[in-house]
Structures are given as C-alpha cells and as structure tokens.
Amino acid sequence: MKWLDLLHRWTGGLLGLVLAVLGLSGAILVHKEDWIALPHAGDALVSDPARIALATGRLLPAPRGEALIYASERFGLIQLRGPGDAGAYADQSGHIVTRWDSQWQRPELWLFDLHHHLLSGDAGETVIGIAGLAGVFFVVSGTILWWRTRRTFRWRLLPSRLSRAAILWHHRDLGIVIAPLLLLATLTGTMMVFRPVAGLVLWPFSPPSAIEASLKPPKLASGPLAARPDWHAMIEQAQARFPDARLRILSLPRKPGDPIAIRMKRADEWLPNGRSMVWFDAATGRMLGSRDALDLPAGARMFNQVYPLHAAKVGGLAYRLVMTLVGLGLALLGSLAVWTFWFRRRVR
Incomplete structure (x- = not known):
C-alpha cells in the first residue's frame, strides 16, 4: 500500500494540472450549443432536402470551403470549414452570419483544441492520452487506498479549510463519490486517443483489426469536382438510401480522385x-457507395458510442449536468492535488 500511495501522489502531482484543464474545459464544452450567442443559433432544424440543397449550393463549392457541418436540433447554424483554422457560420438558408480566420476568434474552437490537443497538435493529444491512462489509474488506486479509511468517509463538496490535511481528506472523499463517472470519462477519452486501448477494451466484441477495417473509407475512384455540382440530386439520393437519417457533414474531395462524402446520422445512432x-x-454526382453504421461489427458500433458517452451527447440535459459536475470535480481534484503536492507541504 505504501508504494501504491507513493505512486498515486507523484503521478497526481505531475499530471494533476493537465487533468484539471481537461475537466474544466470539458465541463464548458458540454454546453457549447447553449452559450454560442449568435443570430439564428436557436432556429428550428430544417429537414427539407430542397432547402438543405439550396443552402449547400450557396456555401459550396467556395474558394475557402472544404466541408459543411449541418445544423442540429440543439444548434441552428451551419458551420463552413475552410483551410487551416478559417471558417464561418451560416443560417439554414445559406447566408453567412459570421466568419473567422483563426480559431482564437471563436471561443468554442480554441476550447475544443485545448481539450483535445492542449493547443499543441499531435504532441498535446499524446499528453492527453497519457493523462487519461493516469486518470484510470487514479480511480482504481484511489478506490483501493480509500477502502482502508472508509469508516471516516464524510461528504465534502469543498475542503473545510485550505490546510494540507483538510484538502487530502476532501480529495479522498470527493474522489470516491465521482469515481464511477470519472472512470467512464477518463477511459472513454483514452480510447479515442489511443486506439490500442479501445481495441483492448472492445476485444470481447470484435477483433481490433475488424474494427479498424470497418471504419476505414473504401477506395473509390472519382472524377474532378464539377463547377456546379447537383447538390439537390445527391442529397435526395443520400436521403433515399437512409430515409430515417439526418444529413450531418458534407465533405468536398481533399485531393483529385477523391469522392464527395456525405455523413449521416440514423435514428438509432448515438454519435451526434x-x-x-x-x-x-465529384464530377457526375453518381452514387459510388454507402455504409450503414448499424451494420458494422459489434465492436465498431460500441466504439461509435464512446464519444457520445464521453461528451454527454446522449441522455439529454440530466446527463449533461452530471458530466458537468464530473468535469468540475476533476478540475478541483487535479488542481488541489498539484497545489498540495508542490506548494502546500506539511509544516514541521
């Protein structure tokens, strides 16, 4: 137990601040559709293919347009993605509401980058994955260490005072209260960053190779992008292929020979x-192929549920509030752990 306690404290002292940043940014991002205060953000969702095609034609193809993320039930604007960090929001008629050239001009964009990459690209994502693995270890080791002193448990939302002893007792008791959901948040986050971890967790349902193969796009040959693509015909074909689905993302070819891709959410899918x-x-608008997410192997279908569970995209407001409390709890546990470890030492 002594070595487990030592490893728990040192790991927390080194990575606690990263977990605190992830917890706080995640708690804010859970509600981003509610605090993006832009005109038409609260508009009702348009589902008419003709109106969607009209808006698509106004926004694509464009010199700075690469993809569209269509409006949803919680967010009434279409997001136009451009090269680099550039982009725009438009209403569901295709009229631009606001543009940006850098993610720093939109708080939801740099917060997303902070939460997913620590503003450091692939290197930051790796650090987040390591912190997620550490978070799983904290839950398991913390539960083992708490068991020895379980009879002294007391509900504490905040430390009774800012002494090292009071903070340690608070850390122990708050940690055990949110441990199950904290394990869910850290494990699902790690699964999205480190695919081998996802493969290990989902191995009983499908081999990792089958999961990876089922999620890769097929190799399809396409002509060059037409000057005026027939968006109405393509959207109608996509809707006919999946009548119960909503259009979510339309992506233009990234390089010559790539097709136009339309991503859709079927009624039984959790992934937003x-x-x-x-x-x-891209030249003729002819359908080249399709993939039904509900026909994927069991492991792949379960992997597609990881992000909705992690980001509270299912369960409505109640689950969003629960995950908000978990994120704030992680921020509190991580920041106080770093402070007591490095600065608030025991008075001799």
Whole structure:
C-alpha cells in the first residue's frame, strides 16, 4: 500500500494540472450549443432536402470551403470549414452570419483544441492520452487506498479549510463519490486517443483489426469536382438510401480522385454526427457507395458510442449536468492535488 500511495501522489502531482484543464474545459464544452450567442443559433432544424440543397449550393463549392457541418436540433447554424483554422457560420438558408480566420476568434474552437490537443497538435493529444491512462489509474488506486479509511468517509463538496490535511481528506472523499463517472470519462477519452486501448477494451466484441477495417473509407475512384455540382440530386439520393437519417457533414474531395462524402446520422445512432456514409462521384454526382453504421461489427458500433458517452451527447440535459459536475470535480481534484503536492507541504 505504501508504494501504491507513493505512486498515486507523484503521478497526481505531475499530471494533476493537465487533468484539471481537461475537466474544466470539458465541463464548458458540454454546453457549447447553449452559450454560442449568435443570430439564428436557436432556429428550428430544417429537414427539407430542397432547402438543405439550396443552402449547400450557396456555401459550396467556395474558394475557402472544404466541408459543411449541418445544423442540429440543439444548434441552428451551419458551420463552413475552410483551410487551416478559417471558417464561418451560416443560417439554414445559406447566408453567412459570421466568419473567422483563426480559431482564437471563436471561443468554442480554441476550447475544443485545448481539450483535445492542449493547443499543441499531435504532441498535446499524446499528453492527453497519457493523462487519461493516469486518470484510470487514479480511480482504481484511489478506490483501493480509500477502502482502508472508509469508516471516516464524510461528504465534502469543498475542503473545510485550505490546510494540507483538510484538502487530502476532501480529495479522498470527493474522489470516491465521482469515481464511477470519472472512470467512464477518463477511459472513454483514452480510447479515442489511443486506439490500442479501445481495441483492448472492445476485444470481447470484435477483433481490433475488424474494427479498424470497418471504419476505414473504401477506395473509390472519382472524377474532378464539377463547377456546379447537383447538390439537390445527391442529397435526395443520400436521403433515399437512409430515409430515417439526418444529413450531418458534407465533405468536398481533399485531393483529385477523391469522392464527395456525405455523413449521416440514423435514428438509432448515438454519435451526434453519425457514422453512416454515402459517397458520390465529384464530377457526375453518381452514387459510388454507402455504409450503414448499424451494420458494422459489434465492436465498431460500441466504439461509435464512446464519444457520445464521453461528451454527454446522449441522455439529454440530466446527463449533461452530471458530466458537468464530473468535469468540475476533476478540475478541483487535479488542481488541489498539484497545489498540495508542490506548494502546500506539511509544516514541521
């Protein structure tokens, strides 16, 4: 137990601040659709394919347009993604509401980058994955260490005072209260960053190779992007292929020979942007292929549920509030752990 306690404290002292940043930013991002205060952000969702095609034609193809993220039930604006950090929001008629050239001009964008990459690209994502693994270790080791002193448990939302002893007792008791959901948050976050971890967790349902193969886009040959693509015909074909689905993302070809990709969310999918796909020839608009997310192997279907559980995209307001409390709890536990470890030492 002594070595477990020592490892728990040292790991927390080194990575606690990273976990605190992830917890606080995650708690804010859970509600981003509610605090993006822009005109038409609260508009009702438009589901008419003709109106969607009209808006698509106004926004794509454009010199700075690469993809569209369509409006949802909680957010009434279409997001236009451009090269680099550039982009725009438009209403569901295709009229631009606001533009930006850098993610620093939109708080939801740099907060997302902070939460997913620590503003440091792939290196930051790796650090987040390591911190997620540490978070799983904290839950397991903390539960073992708490068991020895379980009879002294007391509910504490905040430390009774800012002494080292009071903070340690608070850390122990608050940690055990949120441990199950904290394990869910850290494990699902790690699974998204480190695919081998996801493969290990989902191995009983599908081999990792089958999961990876089922999620890769097929190799399809396409002509060059037409000057005026027939968006109405493509959207109608996609809707006919999946009648119960909503359009979520339309992506233009990234390089010559790539098709146009439409990503859809079927009614039984949890993933907010869905994983059902339809691909079209960029020159002619002919459908080249499709993939039904509900027909994927069991492990792949479960992997598609990881992000909705992590980001509270299911369960409505109640689950969002629960995950908000978990994020704030993680921020509190991580920041106080770092402070007591490095600065608030025991008075001799």
